[in-house]
């Protein structure tokens with residue numbers, strides 16, 4: 001691929017453009033708000049000048065509700081050899097294009113499974129898609145040359161291509177992204193009017209559960225409007241679980257011992273099923289999940305602390321698989337949790353202690 005045109009230069013479009021530009025592809029940037037394209041160009045994602053002739057690949061990164069319009073317009077004016085979009089839903093845009101009677105052989109619906117809570121070009125990074133799945137939904141009619149262009153894009157972004165049927169994709173993302181997003185929002189919504197004294201106690205658990213609730217509601221209204229059926233089906237099952245759980249908790253309040261036992265069984269059941277689902281979440285690089293052991297180190301909130309811990313871990317010959325930081329409420333201090341291979345945990349603990357670090361037992 002030598003040239004590309006990104007239409008919609010927000011978070012996703014600009015991130016893809018940065019990755020392509022970094023690999024020597026000439027990238028043109030367009031947005032219905034020219035200021036966004038100018039910003040993306042200023043960040044080094046390409047040029048906001050209109051291409052002279054057809055480019056190799058058009059990448060449409062506008063909100064889902066606009067994708068079919070933007071694609072249809074680009075296809076009608078013969079803007080490229082191949083066309084893709086990156087919208088978070090895949091069935092709707094394809095059907096809309098079909099209804100317009102367009103030749104869909106040069107089109108592939110795609111979806112990079114990577115994002116951030118922030119929108120716009122200023123939130124973009126060229127490494128956003130690294131190691132993440134990038135779903136491609138070609139059909140039997142898709143032009144092979146276009147599939148190759150899409151695969152080249154995925155490879156330039158260092159993402160992992162995953163081929164799926166468009167509707168199967170929409171059911172899958174309802175399960176792993178859209179439904180969890182709403183549940184996160186509903187948990188976070190409980191905090192809106194909560195007392196300050198309660199909110200101050202927030203720890204890592206609620207931070208994890210509510211992180212994605214910080215996202216831009218406009219984008220999520222678009223996403224959910226394009227995939228309402230599968231999400232509503234999943235929330236119906238979720239509501240049944242909620243009802244069961246409330247019933248079990250009420251039973252735990254009973255003075256009757258049998259009822260309390262039943263309540264306890266009900267709660268144990270939901271927690272056990274949660275464990276069984278959680279272990280299916282893929283580990284890093286999309287591999288099968290691995291059980292790591294956590295070594296927790298106390299740090300002061302000062303420059304250079306993390307760099308020193310990492311250097312000391314290297315001296316101990318231990319590979320850090322993952323890392324998270326828990327900030328202590330109201331103190332300039334925190335806890336760094338280093339996830340390591342279980343066999344390496346005692347080695348790391350001893351190595352860090354030797355170099356003066358305080359390790360949580």
Ligand SMILES: NC(=O)C1=CN([C@@H]2O[C@H](COP(=O)(O)OP(=O)(O)OC[C@H]3O[C@@H](n4cnc5c(N)ncnc54)[C@H](O)[C@@H]3O)[C@@H](O)[C@H]2O)C=CC1
Nearest residue numbers: 008010011012032061062063064066087088115116119120
């Ligand atoms: N935000 C995320 O985490 C992810 C989003 N996506 C998908 O990527 C697409 C873009 O999302 P973001 O980059 O997050 O949004 P964004 O809000 O950061 O950027 C969207 C851009 O599209 C432009 N735009 C809107 N209507 C347009 C039109 N008719 N023609 C040209 N440009 C138009 C906007 O001005 C804006 O610059 C969406 O379809 C979304 O579903 C895919 C994966 C992850």
Ligand SMILES: O=C(O)C(=O)Cc1ccc(O)cc1
Nearest residue numbers: 088112113114115116176177
């Ligand atoms: O939901 C997730 O897993 C995210 O991390 C962010 C995200 C949001 C929207 C998408 O279309 C894809 C990914």
